[in-house]
Amino acid sequence: MSSATPTTTTTTVHTAVSPARRVAMNLLSxxxxxxxxxxxxxxxxxxxxxxxxxxxxxRTVFSQIxxxxxxxxxxxxxxxxxxxxxxxxxxxxxxxxxxPSLAVLHGWPLPLAVLTALGIxxxxxxxxxxxxxxxxxxxxxxxxxxxxxxxxxxxxxxRETTVSGLPPALAAISTGRFLxxxxxxxxxxxxxxxxxxxxxxxxxxxxxTFVGSNRAVAALAGIAVRRVRVGAYLASxxxxxxxxxxxxxxNGGFNPASATAYLMPTFAAVFLGTxxxxxxxxxxxGMLIAVYFLITGVFGLQLLGLTGWxxxxxxxxxxxxxxxxxxxxxxxxxx
Amino acid sequence: xxxxxxxxxxxxTFAGVTVLRDAHWEVRAxxxxxxxxxxxxxKSTLIKLISGVYRADHGGEVFVDGRRIGTPVEPGSLHGxxxxxxHQDLGLIPDLSVRENVRVGRHATRRFTGxxxxxxxxxxxxxxxxxxxxxxxxxxxxxxxxxxxxRVGVAIARALQERQAGSGVVVFDESSRAIPYEALxxxxxxxxxxxxxxxxxxxxxxxxxxxxxxxxxxxxxxxxRVVEMGLPTxxxxxxxxTRLVLGRDGDLDDFAESMPSExxxxxxxxxxxxxxxxxxxxxxxxxxxxxxxxxSVDSGLSxxxxxxAGATPGRGSVIVEGTELPLENASIARTLRAGVAYIxxxxHGxxxxxxxxxxxxxxxxxxxxxxRAWWTGRGWQKAEAEAVMARFAVTPADRRAPVATFSGGxxxxxxxxxxxxxxxxxxxLDDPTxxxxxxxxxxxxxxxxxxxxxxxxxxxxxxxxDDLASVCDRVYVLEDGAIARELLRPFTADxxxxxxxxxxxxxxx
Numbered sequence: 001m002s003s004a005t006p007t008t009t010t011t012t013v014h015t016a017v018s019p020a021r022r023v024a025m026n027l028l029s030x031x032x033x034x035x036x037x038x039x040x041x042x043x044x045x046x047x048x049x050x051x052x053x054x055x056x057x058x059r060t061v062f063s064q065i066x067x068x069x070x071x072x073x074x075x076x077x078x079x080x081x082x083x084x085x086x087x088x089x090x091x092x093x094x095x096x097x098x099x100p101s102l103a104v105l106h107g108w109p110l111p112l113a114v115l116t117a118l119g120i121x122x123x124x125x126x127x128x129x130x131x132x133x134x135x136x137x138x139x140x141x142x143x144x145x146x147x148x149x150x151x152x153x154x155x156x157x158x159r160e161t162t163v164s165g166l167p168p169a170l171a172a173i174s175t176g177r178f179l180x181x182x183x184x185x186x187x188x189x190x191x192x193x194x195x196x197x198x199x200x201x202x203x204x205x206x207x208x209t210f211v212g213s214n215r216a217v218a219a220l221a222g223i224a225v226r227r228v229r230v231g232a233y234l235a236s237x238x239x240x241x242x243x244x245x246x247x248x249x250x251n252g253g254f255n256p257a258s259a260t261a262y263l264m265p266t267f268a269a270v271f272l273g274t275x276x277x278x279x280x281x282x283x284x285x286g287m288l289i290a291v292y293f294l295i296t297g298v299f300g301l302q303l304l305g306l307t308g309w310x311x312x313x314x315x316x317x318x319x320x321x322x323x324x325x326x327x328x329x330x331x332x333x334x335x
Numbered sequence: 336x337x338x339x340x341x342x343x344x345x346x347x348t349f350a351g352v353t354v355l356r357d358a359h360w361e362v363r364a365x366x367x368x369x370x371x372x373x374x375x376x377x378k379s380t381l382i383k384l385i386s387g388v389y390r391a392d393h394g395g396e397v398f399v400d401g402r403r404i405g406t407p408v409e410p411g412s413l414h415g416x417x418x419x420x421x422h423q424d425l426g427l428i429p430d431l432s433v434r435e436n437v438r439v440g441r442h443a444t445r446r447f448t449g450x451x452x453x454x455x456x457x458x459x460x461x462x463x464x465x466x467x468x469x470x471x472x473x474x475x476x477x478x479x480x481x482x483x484x485x486r487v488g489v490a491i492a493r494a495l496q497e498r499q500a501g502s503g504v505v506v507f508d509e510s511s512r513a514i515p516y517e518a519l520x521x522x523x524x525x526x527x528x529x530x531x532x533x534x535x536x537x538x539x540x541x542x543x544x545x546x547x548x549x550x551x552x553x554x555x556x557x558x559x560r561v562v563e564m565g566l567p568t569x570x571x572x573x574x575x576x577t578r579l580v581l582g583r584d585g586d587l588d589d590f591a592e593s594m595p596s597e598x599x600x601x602x603x604x605x606x607x608x609x610x611x612x613x614x615x616x617x618x619x620x621x622x623x624x625x626x627x628x629x630x631s632v633d634s635g636l637s638x639x640x641x642x643x644a645g646a647t648p649g650r651g652s653v654i655v656e657g658t659e660l661p662l663e664n665a666s667i668a669r670t671l672r673a674g675v676a677y678i679x680x681x682x683h684g685x686x687x688x689x690x691x692x693x694x695x696x697x698x699x700x701x702x703x704x705x706x707r708a709w710w711t712g713r714g715w716q717k718a719e720a721e722a723v724m725a726r727f728a729v730t731p732a733d734r735r736a737p738v739a740t741f742s743g744g745x746x747x748x749x750x751x752x753x754x755x756x757x758x759x760x761x762x763x764l765d766d767p768t769x770x771x772x773x774x775x776x777x778x779x780x781x782x783x784x785x786x787x788x789x790x791x792x793x794x795x796x797x798x799x800x801d802d803l804a805s806v807c808d809r810v811y812v813l814e815d816g817a818i819a820r821e822l823l824r825p826f827t828a829d830x831x832x833x834x835x836x837x838x839x840x841x842x843x844x
Contacts, residue, residue: 203702203711210699213688220646220685221700222671280690 029329033276033286037293044300061296062181065174065250067092068295069188070243071266072273072287073195074236079270079282080199081232082212087128087143088240088266090150093259095121095244097154100163100253110170118241124150125237129230154256164253174250184246188288191239196284208232209281264315269294272322279329294318337401339364339535340385340418340504345395345406347380355380356559358395362504362535367526368565369550370539371580373799376556378539382508386410386420399504414441417503419494421510427486429479434460436478437493463492466500467525484518491525501533508539523549542631543576544836555579577832587777587805590784591824596623596808601656602792603643603675603761608662610649611638614816620792622760625784627803628796630813631835637680639813640765640796644677645670656760671700674760678750678767682743686750689739693729694720696738697753704757723752727778744775751782762786762793768802780806800835804828812837 028035041061045054071088078085095117102113124146131142157163174184199205210218211228219225248254272293273286294315301310342360346353355377362368372378383389385397387410397405404416413419427436434457443455460474469488478486487510494505507526514522526536526549540546546553547568553576555563563579571579599622608616612635620626630636641647645665652661655673670677679685687696698705698716705719706712720734727748729741738746747767754762764783768776784806787793797803803810804827812820812834820834 201711202709203706204708206695206699206702206711209691209695210688213691214685216679216681216685217688217696217699220644220667220677220679222668224668 029279030277033272033289033293037289037296040293040296040300044296044303048300048303057296057299059180061292061299062185064295065182065184065247066262066265066291066295067243067247068262068265068269068291069192069288070239070246071262072269072291073191073284074239075266075270076273076282076284076287077195077208077239078232078236080212081208081228082215083132083229083232084139085128085143085233085236086140086263087124087146087150088236089259089263090147090154091121091124091237091240092244092247092262093154093254093256094124094150094157095241096248096254096259097158097163097244097256099245099248100166101157104163104165104253105159110166114245117245118238121237121241121244122234125234128237129233132233133226133229151256151259154259158254158256162253162255164251166249166252168252171250171252174246182250184250187246192284192288199284200278204228212282264312264319265291265294268315268319268322271319271326274326275322275329280326290322338362338398339400340537341398341401342381342385343396343398345381345384345397346392347377347384347389348392354559355384355556358556358561359564360554360561361565362537363552364535365501365530365533366551367530367536367538367549369546369553369568370537370556371541371543371546371553371576372556373580376580377559378556379508380559381556382420382506382539384408385418386413386506414497417498419498419503419505421487421490421494421505421507423509425486425490425510427478427490430477432475432477433464433472433481433489434474436489437463437474437496439493441497459496460492463496464488467492467495468528482518483514484521487514487518487522488525491529495529495534504535504537505529506537506539509541510538519545543573543580547571547573547576553579573836574829574833577829587780587801589804590781590806591625591808594781594784594788596625596784596788599623599790601760603794604654605643605651606654607651608639608642608649608653609651610642610647610662611635612816613638613642613649613813615651616811616813616816616818618811618818620761620794622790622792623787624809625787625793625795625807627807627810627831628794628813629798629800629803629810629831629835630819631798633815634813634835635816636796636798636813637765638816640677640763640794641679643670643763643794644675644679646677646679675763676700676754676757676759676761677763678754678765680765680767682746682750687738687746687753689746690737692735692737693724693741693749694734696749697723697734697756700753701757719756723749723756727752727782742775744778747775747779748782751779755782755786758789759786759791762791764793764795764797766797766799767795768797768799776802800828800831803831810834 041054041057045052045057071092074088075085098117098120099113102108102116103110128143128146131137132139175182178186199208207218207223207228210221210223211225215225269290270282270287272290274280274282276286276289277283278286297314298311301314338361340362342358345355345358347355358381360381370378370381380389384391385408387408391406395406396403397408399416399418404412434453437460438456443452443459444450445452457474464470464472467488469485469492472481472485472488478489481489491505530536538546538550550568552565552567553563553571554561554565602619602621602624604619605616614635616639618626628636628639638647642649642662643653645660645667648665649662652659653670654660655675658673660670660673694716697720701719702711705715717734723729724732724734729745729748738749741749751767767779767783780802783793783795795803795807808824810822810826810831811818812822822831822834
């Protein structure tokens with residue numbers, strides 16, 4: 001390494017970029033997805049026959065009764081700390097079924113049924129954490145198994161049918177409207193804001209980022225890596241359980257057969273979210289934008305007369321496209 | 336006479352940094368040719384260019400017996416061209432038999448079924464082993480059951496099979512590190528057997544005594560250049576060879592002299608530390624003092640820094656400012672809280688999260704102290720990141736850029752800054768100047784010394800004698816996991832070097 005003359009010099013050539021252009025590029029890379037979304041919405045309004053105003057189209061999109069925002073938050077949290085969680089769909093299903101099953105079929109008081117549903121979710125999250133973080137088993141295998149077990153037990157609880165019969169008055173908790181949009185939308189918004197704040201502005205969030213990026217570095221900085229990983233699994237399970245509770249209350253009941261349908265849109269939204277707001281990182285706000293971006297896409301395709309099969313194809317394509325774009329962005333950053 | 340292996344004008348550049356420049360090299364048939372140089376000198380790059388692991392920059396050429404085989408060199412065709420490589424880890428799978436290990440990739444198969452013809456394979460393996468005087472090894476033995484020297488034989492058999500005796504080149508890339516001391520003679524006689532038939536043997540080695548003992552000629556690399564090509568070992572002794580490798584040319588300032596530091600007592604004490612290859616180490620470093628630890632490759636040096644930092648489990652205890660930390664239940668978090676900052680050797684693996692920004696990396700250890708539970712705070716993060724970039728002259732000074740976009744030297748500066756800004760009581764460094772360029776190296780060493788001047792007890796574990804001579808007040812030399820010698824100022828890099836190799840001088844290794 002030593003020599004009289006330093007023979008290697010690194011010169012970094014910076015091409016002069018005007019500040020305005022840099023800001024514009026920065027905004028573009030962060031909010032391209034939003035721009036794309038607006039373009040998509042406008043095309044829809046123009047193409048779809050009949051009289052649809054952009055505001056109405058927007059309202060229809062935001063009014064979807066969907067647990068994907070809640071589920072997506074859980075997945076963002078686990079992905080951000082470098083973990084992988086497939087079990088959310090199963091946990092969502094069993095929590096959603098537990099509320100009407102216990103309250104209607106077994107006559108439990110509703111608050112107790114809700115608490116039990118959330119308790120079941122936490123227990124399943126703890127099983128994930130114990131096996132993955134404690135014992136050190138591959139997270140794909142464990143969460144795939146827990147997903148299947150929870151999903152199966154949901155059918156047992158529901159006696160293999162749709163359980164309904166929750167008091168319709170309660171549905172207002174989820175589907176009642178505030179400023180013309182369902183409460184579910186606002187709950188999602190509040191949770192996203194909360195998680196986004198924690199992840200971007202608190203030490204806990206920064207620790208999560210480091211655990212996800214490089215566990216050894218995190219450990220050497222004194223971060224309790226295991227605790228962060230366990231916390232992520234518990235948070236994800238709790239959010240999935242919460243999703244189950246609000247959906248089942250909003251609909252007055254739940255059919256466990258419908259739960260699997262949320263797996264793809266959730267993953268598609270989470271990965272698509274990594275190309276927005278904080279490019280290259282799992283982030284809640286990007287995920288939220290992606291959820292409604294995808295709903296808009298499906299909605300539009302349905303208006304064009306394409307239904308059924310197109311949804312799955314669309315989500316699959318969006319997922320792969322999102323990961324590819326994200327990967328290419330990362331590679332550009334590194335080179 | 337055409338050379339058995341010839342390299343002309345080989346260069347390699349990684350991301351704008353030239354790690355090997357215009358290398359010329361010639362290996363003759365029937366000789367043992369040693370390739371020597373420090374870490375980062377470019378010798379492993381040269382080997383990887385010839386073996387096709389890396390692609391050379393445009394313009395270089397590689398010849399075997401006057402026949403051009405590259406560049407680019409196709410790794411798949413190397414065996415056919417007569418080049419064979421035995422790597423440091425030998426590349427054997429212990430659970431498989433000798434036959435399977437030797438024949439992997441070139442199994443004989445039955446004509447119709449395509450099944451492996453084990454009988455033909457076994458016969459071929461037996462023939463090669465007999466040629467190496469290893470006829471007593473059965474092809475069906477599992478490699479795990481062989482003695483280490485026999486394993487080397489198996490690796491050589493794989494390299495040599497289906498070859499005409501006396502042809503080709505065999506490259507041993509630090510292979511002797513895998514061989515225990517008592518088996519080395521068998522290894523050397525195998526090497527001599529090969530060369531006596533005309534095969535050329537290249538050994539890449541850190542062990543200069545070994546080089547002097549078995550090599551006929553030596554080629555030395557320094558800082559990416561071939562500085563001496565094909566020097567006969569008959570004209571060399573250990574001192575001359577050392578000078579060749581280290582290239583003492585005084586480009587490092589004597590920071591210990593130019594930056595005097597006042598001893599303040601306290602600091603760190605290692606009491607009976609054991610773990611990994613460390614058998615028993617007791618030592619002290621006072622605040623304001625830079626204490627070096629060094630030793631040869633097998634001295635256990637690489638186990639020491641992680642032990643002190645609580646990153647690997649061990650026994651004994653570390654006492655920081657009077658607080659005893661037993662190593663039986665050590666944790667990084669506890670050691671860190673006691674005031675010990677640890678800068679690991681593996682910069683990418685353990686030092687920095689390279690896809691995150693400089694600011695995030697630099698402020699990580701101080702988040703809990705400087706920030707509040709519900710608000711990390713922005714002002715101090717900006718100030719701290721900018722202070723690090725200014726103090727260590729990190730270029731470009733963009734705190735929001737991901738660490739991966741910086742050069743190796745600048746990354747090392749960021750890593751140093753990350754830990755020095757907290758004003759640690761004890762600073763533990765593990766080979767901090769590995770793979771950084773000359774300018775960054777001086778900056779890193781100056782920062783190391785500055786930490787001591789500012790009142791930290793600094794423990795520098797390094798195999799770079801120049802670094803140690805430049806910043807240390809005292810140097811402990813490890814041998815077989817224990818402290819063998821302690822050097823006090825004044826000393827030179829040569830003094831340290833000869834202290835490391837004292838035990839091998841004179842003994843016939």
